[in-house]
Amino acid sequence: MGSQPEQTILVACQKDRLGQSIAQAISEEGGYKIVFVEPGSEVLKVIERQKVHAVVFMDELSKSQVCIELLEYRRKFDLSFPIIVISKEPSIERATFFMKRGAHDYLILSSKEASLKKIIDSLKEALLQSNGIYEESQQPYFEEIVGASPPMKKLYRLIDRVAQADVTILITGESGTGKELVAQAIHRRSKRRDKPFVPINCGAIPEELLESELFGHEKGAFSGAIRTKIGRFELANGGSIFLDEIGEMKSSLQVKLLRFLQERTFERVGGLKTIEVDVRVIAATNKDLWKAVQEGTFREDLFYRLNVVPIHVPPLRERKEDIPLLVEHFLSRHSPSLNEEGRKRISPEAIECFMEYSWPGNVRELENIVKRLIILSEGEEITVEDLPERLYKPKKDKLPSPILATLPEEGIDLKKFLENIEKSLIQQALDKTGGVKNQAAKLLGLNRTTLIEKMKKLGMDLSYGGKN
Ligand SMILES: Nc1ncnc2c1ncn2[C@@H]1O[C@H](COP(=O)(O)OP(=O)(O)OP(=O)(O)O)[C@@H](O)[C@H]1O
Numbered sequence: 001m002g003s004q005p006e007q008t009i010l011v012a013c014q015k016d017r018l019g020q021s022i023a024q025a026i027s028e029e030g031g032y033k034i035v036f037v038e039p040g041s042e043v044l045k046v047i048e049r050q051k052v053h054a055v056v057f058m059d060e061l062s063k064s065q066v067c068i069e070l071l072e073y074r075r076k077f078d079l080s081f082p083i084i085v086i087s088k089e090p091s092i093e094r095a096t097f098f099m100k101r102g103a104h105d106y107l108i109l110s111s112k113e114a115s116l117k118k119i120i121d122s123l124k125e126a127l128l129q130s131n132g133i134y135e136e137s138q139q140p141y142f143e144e145i146v147g148a149s150p151p152m153k154k155l156y157r158l159i160d161r162v163a164q165a166d167v168t169i170l171i172t173g174e175s176g177t178g179k180e181l182v183a184q185a186i187h188r189r190s191k192r193r194d195k196p197f198v199p200i201n202c203g204a205i206p207e208e209l210l211e212s213e214l215f216g217h218e219k220g221a222f223s224g225a226i227r228t229k230i231g232r233f234e235l236a237n238g239g240s241i242f243l244d245e246i247g248e249m250k251s252s253l254q255v256k257l258l259r260f261l262q263e264r265t266f267e268r269v270g271g272l273k274t275i276e277v278d279v280r281v282i283a284a285t286n287k288d289l290w291k292a293v294q295e296g297t298f299r300e301d302l303f304y305r306l307n308v309v310p311i312h313v314p315p316l317r318e319r320k321e322d323i324p325l326l327v328e329h330f331l332s333r334h335s336p337s338l339n340e341e342g343r344k345r346i347s348p349e350a351i352e353c354f355m356e357y358s359w360p361g362n363v364r365e366l367e368n369i370v371k372r373l374i375i376l377s378e379g380e381e382i383t384v385e386d387l388p389e390r391l392y393k394p395k396k397d398k399l400p401s402p403i404l405a406t407l408p409e410e411g412i413d414l415k416k417f418l419e420n421i422e423k424s425l426i427q428q429a430l431d432k433t434g435g436v437k438n439q440a441a442k443l444l445g446l447n448r449t450t451l452i453e454k455m456k457k458l459g460m461d462l463s464y465g466g467k468n
């Protein structure tokens, strides 16, 4: 298939001789990666987890339900991968049934050779027809990245375009937005896909080690350099290097990286020989690098060299429609049970709480919460009660029991009485929050200004703790 990227074909057949020979025949055509599963519930799982370009499904009466679900799933998400149904028994009824629901073909297997050829011809034709529709489809994922919101679709299109161009890329975005997944997707969709993808976190390695980690060192370069070490740039030769947290790189290394970007050469630490490698640089940062340039901590020339194609990964709060998909994805990914039935579900109310939360830690935070919920929630379904407090606060309609004050004979000053109650509750809220008015107001279901007004009116000391 020349420079065409490999296409993934899901072969859902019994793992008997016939199934094996179908998978093998497709694989031998070249250019296809085969995912081979039994035609059971595993089929949908594969589809949910990875991108497939076509499905070959072996129909049998007992397995039809799975095929119907598959066609249904494809329709629901408006996906474009063709489904070729094959069967050992001729049945016009079933053929019509599946074709009507969007199967590309319904093939009856006769003699083995003729059947294999039919399958491959049909597959090729189907793939040709579906090629190019990818960008327009509603696919809820892209490589390993889950998300079908407009900003994510825009991101997928951008990745697709830049992957082929072999230019340096700077990925920006808050922590936990999936920058590393974007870098991997770029690599996988580039012509370097069969060569290494070498990630390195520039912020996690001590300054003095980072240079030799990246560029290697010669034996004896420094005390402790017992033998020659090959750096990540050399390991990545032919492929891509992913420089995560590039904003943390100190300035002497920035110079060395700049030179590499200009000349594609470097020397190992303590080495004299100039080494040339063919490596694509993909960098990422959750900092504002331009600000770092203005503050003088990041080299301007390096910034421009890296920022040839900037890619911004949007924070989760700007694409909340992806939250249900992500929750499902992580539920199925982290569930200990492999089959659908044993998997935890989540209640619609709980999903609603997920939708309302602002996710400062983005997808990583969501993934961690789902992981924890799978372990900690007791029932089959995760409910709002299982959620951590920042996602779900029980409503404040649990008021303290009404005060059973009896009206004295002579009557009372009701206004003053109520003011005293107000004062006491405000004071308690302030005590609880160490005098932070914003938080105290929250506890009372007020906004900050209303609280201050009330305090003024009640003649309370506004300088409590001196805090806002
Ligand atoms: N859209 C997504 N679909 C599926 N998984 C995702 C998505 N975005 C992030 N993740 C997962 O969330 C975690 C964090 O992602 P990643 O490490 O790529 O974030 P990051 O942007 O590099 O964050 P940091 O700046 O903190 O390094 C990973 O486990 C990743 O697999």
Ligand SMILES: [Mg+2]
Binding pocket: 179, 180, 244
């Ligand atoms: Mg990262």
